[in-house]
Amino acid sequence: MDKPGIKRRDFVKMGLLTAAASALGTGVMKPVGLWAATPKIKGPIKVGYQAVLSGTLAGYGEFHKMGALMALEEINAAGGIAGNKLEMEVRDSTLAAPAALQNVRYFVDSWEADLLAGVDSSGQALAVAPVVGQLDRILMVTHAATEKLTEDEVFKKGIKQVFRICTPTYQDGNAAAFVAKDLPATTWATINPKYEYGFTTWNMFQDTLGKLKPGVKFVADSWAPFGTTDFRPHINTIMDAKPEGLYSVVWAGELITMMKQAQQAGMFDKIKYVLLPVGAAMDVLEGLGPEMPDNIWISGRYFFLYPDSPQNKEWVANFRKRWNHYPAYVSETAYSTMFAFKKAIEACGSKETAQLITALEGMELDSPAGKRVFRKEDHQAMYDVPWGLTATDPKYPFKIMGKQVVIPAKECFNRPPFEGDASKPPFKS
Amino acid sequence: MNNSLLQVRDLSKAFGNVVTAKNLNFSLARGVLTSIIGPNGAGKSTLINILTGFIPPDSGEIIFQGKDITREPIDRRVRLGLCRSFQVANVFGHLSLFENIAIPVLAVERKAKSFLRSVAKDGEVRKEVDKILDRVGLLSQSHVPASALSHGDRRLLEVGIALAARPRLLFLDEPTAGMNPVERTRILQNIRDLSAHGEVTFVIVEHDMDVVFSLSERVIVLYRGHVIGDGTPEQVKGNPQVREVYLGEEVT
Amino acid sequence: MMESLVHVCLAGISAGMFIWLVASGLTLIFGVLRVLNFAHGSFYMLGAYLCYTCLKFLGIDFWLGVIVGPLAVCVVGYVMERYLLRQVYDLELPYQLLLTFAVVLIADELVKIIWGAGSIGSPTVPGLAGSVQIVGRNFPVYNIFIMVIGPLVALALWALLEKSWWGRIIRAAASDREMAAAIGVRVPSLYTGVFVFGAWLSALGGALAVPYVGLLTTGMGEAVIINAFVVVVIGGLGSLKGAFLGALFIGLLNSFGTRFIPALDMFLTFILMGVVLLWRPQGFFAGVDR
Amino acid sequence: MLEVEKINTYYDTSHVLQNVSLKVAAGQSVALLGRNGAGKTTTLRSIMGLTPAKTGSINFEGKQIRGMQPYEIAKSGVSYMPDDLRVFVDLTCEENLEIARRVCKRSGHWTREKVEELFPVLADRRKQKGLSFSGGEKKMLSLGRALMMNPSLVLLDEPSEGLAPLVVRKLIETIGEIRRRGLTLLLADQNLKFCRQVCEYGYILEKGTVVHEGSMEAIWANDEVVKRYLAV
């Protein structure tokens, strides 16, 4: 049939030849280090940024892009980084690990990026971390929240190239518990995403709240698979359990759907205390508009009305001028990432990874979200994010975060070295 | 009954309310070239389909070489030596003639499961395939894909595939339909030779009466699922009932 | 418990009716054209986006949007059948799937370019926005509306296929394409008509989904298409009655499954699909159909 | 009315019809005779455009219909009853009949009432689906459907096949009735006696070519031809 001419022996020979070459290759070959870092800052500084640009969450990618691009424009307008132009390429991560890996390799090995940033899902972040270690490039994670990234990959396995500028799952789990402890509710339930993010945050919430307020009960949990468009069965499960409080890290479009459907089912008439750790995302607030009920506890990884600092106000105004949008939290993390890079490079006078790691570790950064400190042990950026109740404000076509409380990051974030007594958030006994 | 190769007992089959076989009883003797004839819709094709395992009968038994095969699957029957050719050329279109014949040959030689040896290099298979291709007169076109053959050649190939399975009993469904005289002569000569050797017992379903009467030693006439004539060609020719169904009943 | 059961049922039925709206067009197209249209989800998405556009930007009433949006999708369906699908009818199944898959990619990306990448929360429909109390718990009026529309669409389809001459011609062509041509049916035009009609049904589902899901996203088509496929399969490929019952069944199964055996979630759907294919490939409800 | 000239038809690569020519005059009834596989069905299908002839010409009422789509041929006045009948199983008897008239949009003598008059059994089973019909009933339905198109030429494939003698006798009467309404017939059948009753002229096909033609009486009388091409 096909290739009838190739004789068996020839084929065997070719196979052997290949095998021999393989053996030879692995034994003798040394890869040529085309990617080896430049000793001194020379030429432009290139940032490879990846975010999801296709599928249902493509909107997040656009918000990433807005923030990163704005920072890029500002930095270059002000003379670049240490006199060098900042360049950026953005790629679609498609929310899948293989694509994220290919992007990282493309950025480093083909496009010759000096720095990497982005990454949306936890799975992608965990997949990319070891590879980033091998490729020896800084990766600043701007969206993925899994605590395993900083605890396991950075702290335990020592992949020092990975940093995270956004808040991790502690903010979604532990901080929520701090808010919940002051609420009168004693029975809690959840509708959470049926994946690691959902499981982890719910466990953290239960652990922490259980310790902060012994006697609370967790009466129901319903797990919504990725892509759920009909939350009614889940809402039924929760309403059957009649909890006083609801906790949910369902996010993005699914949260919009869930809130609308819960509203229709009258769930908020019966459950007064609702905690949405990622409810303060702009896509959710804008998507729900006036349909977002009042007095829902929401938070995010950044909210544009906090902190009430001149820097933040100016930034929000600039952002609105540039994009005609309120900044989403990924816009802020993307924006601040660029300035973190700028500060680190200028501090160490190099774009070499090893030096950058030293520069970034413990570095303080004044960003729209307030002061960030990159924790040395696990490279997690420490900064405070507000929790607040939704409220109507005639200035905005959507609900904003009204009354705000701030759980300081160092209160609710796990403390390195993540083991022993200090491994849990510090409790005021 | 020692010489009986295949026995059919009380075989019945109906599709809905259409009866295609009704209590059929007959046996086929080894080495006796038999033809089954009958007008359209007589149930000839259904009968072959039932005997070769394509359609399960409603009731009755089929005994082949003393073994009850009524419930055996097709491939088992073929391996036991019961094979068929099809009315419409049913060949492997995109495969070469060599490959067409090689498939049943490999099955017979129990080599079909081997997945690392090359078919083309197997001398025995080659020889056997060439022998069969030669017999049906297609040896020179060994590398041509079956779909490129003329209609008649394809029918020859069809019979070749059936023969390659080394059957003891072979049903040929209209083996000469659509053939030109040369091809027809070749196929008939083949059937005669093989039949005379006693290697294969043929049962032929044909419309071409020249073929039927020049070949057969026995003719079975089916009509609406019944046997209405059975005997030597002469006996059948003289049977008034048979003549009736063929030329139409007197209708005035 | 009573309250719970009633609401689990209601949620299941409304979800089922919603799946049915999408699956009906898919079934119809498969039944007549024997094409498994992967791009069906794209029609659904386009229907939703166009209806939303009417609602939001053109200031047209929602009901007008429900009519205008799907009609615009008909044009897309026409172009797709006439210039793309027609080329591959004689090719094997994988080529048809691949072609419709390519259309999905293109449609998703075009929607992103035209309407932007972000998910869009849709406004509520005046008149159908509220909820009514049923055994102690609120149930959205819109869901009740969907529960009425679903059977109505089924009834209308049934009437169309069983009672109208166009429907009879469709059934004739579905059971014997060649004979239909021999009595004078212009089969290619009929195919175009059926495909466009199927696209319209799917787009109608999309338009009606706007307030139901409350959200528009690129790729929303892919989210429904798998469920629609499952429904078409367990209903017996091409049977509308089967698809209706299948959709209802899947809706209830999901609702009860989520409530009472949450660990299994989508496992359940695919187990059902596998079992039906093994046990009754002609469709779970084949006996009901004929 | 119908002039078929040297048509050649193929299935894939097999050359099924070889230079088949025949003529049917208006009002005439012509038989295609021959054993199974002789090419009778293919001839009818070629005329209908279902298996288009590759070469040759098919002239119907002065119009070249070779190369036309089947629906165009049907609308120009040719109707076809296939040998496997192929009633629409999903449609009721009534729908099967009416659909033909509606689609074809040709007016004429035949209405459902007239067809039901001809085949009373169809009136009895008016509301039943085609699937439940017996072979004989399907035949009447298929023939009735062909008539409902109000054609000027009817192609009948194996009308007498599988029918009991009594029914065949009835069929002969029916065909006589149809012919009185001015219809032209081209029928393919194996039953010589039946054809003799309903046709004036006959063509004998053998292996895809016309091997003999003549008036039915002449064929009937020609013992050698009958023996050679038709009989046992």
Next chain:
Amino acid sequence: MKSNWKYIIVALMLLVLIGIGYFSSRFVLYLAMKIMILSIFAMGYNILFGRTGLLSFGHAAFYATGAYGVALCSMHVHTHPLVGIMVGIAAAAFLALIIGFFCVRHTEIYFAMLTLAFGMMVFSLMWNLRDITGGDDGLSGIMRGSVSLGFLKISITKDSQFYFLVLFFFALSMLLVHRIYQSPFGLVLAGIRENHVRTEFAGLGVKRYRLAAFVVSGAFAGLAGALGLLLESNVTPFAAHWSHSANPVLVSLMGGLQTFSGPIVGSIVFVLLREFIERFTHNWMLWFGVILLAIILGFRGGIVGSTTQLVKRLSKVS
């Protein structure tokens, strides 16, 4: 003459691949490995799809099984990559045997839908068995141990070293698939595709051969998955998702279904096309879709099939 050409092409290809291994940059190596792994997946898949004529929508399940097999083996049992690969292949083949047993009862669309259902069951198992599979985060950071052959220990830690292991398995797969296509078994599969009734009447149990083809293609998918894991050091349940099953289908159809080299050419086009389109636009899906349409409508029979026909026609003319 013609056969010599094919011989030369294969030799050249292997030479080029070896050359790539020695001289090219790490990203080219990476893409080449991706292409080879996808080729292994698609070549194996094509034994079922192009050869036997069965369209499966569940082969990602076997790919994922191969990947998880290696990952779990190296985490809990042994880090030897060859042991892992063997475990991956065996696990995938075993799963294919179980799933195939049910699926081969049907053909065509029913077969496709059944494999889809089973594939998605595997997907949701991998998603839900969190303790073993790590849930949706998957397993990551699986490091490549060195290939120890008793007397010889070869490090494959670096991509430039691992490349030759992939190349070895790619060449081995090509050889194996080629042998299968030449073999009686391969011929029987082609017979089943062309005419399964006739194959049955040749005395061959069609279902058993279909099952065998299913298992063999599942095993190749397992090998591809195993190598994919070693390359990416990561696997998530999405590897088992139906949309991943679509990849080998796409690749086979693009390259040419009934050709030996189709899946390889398809893989090259698939990986490079995506990579290049993305360099020009973020709307890569749009252009990918348009090119797909062009291939379906313009190159029936895939790139290889159409090119071969064109060459034949041209050579006839001249």
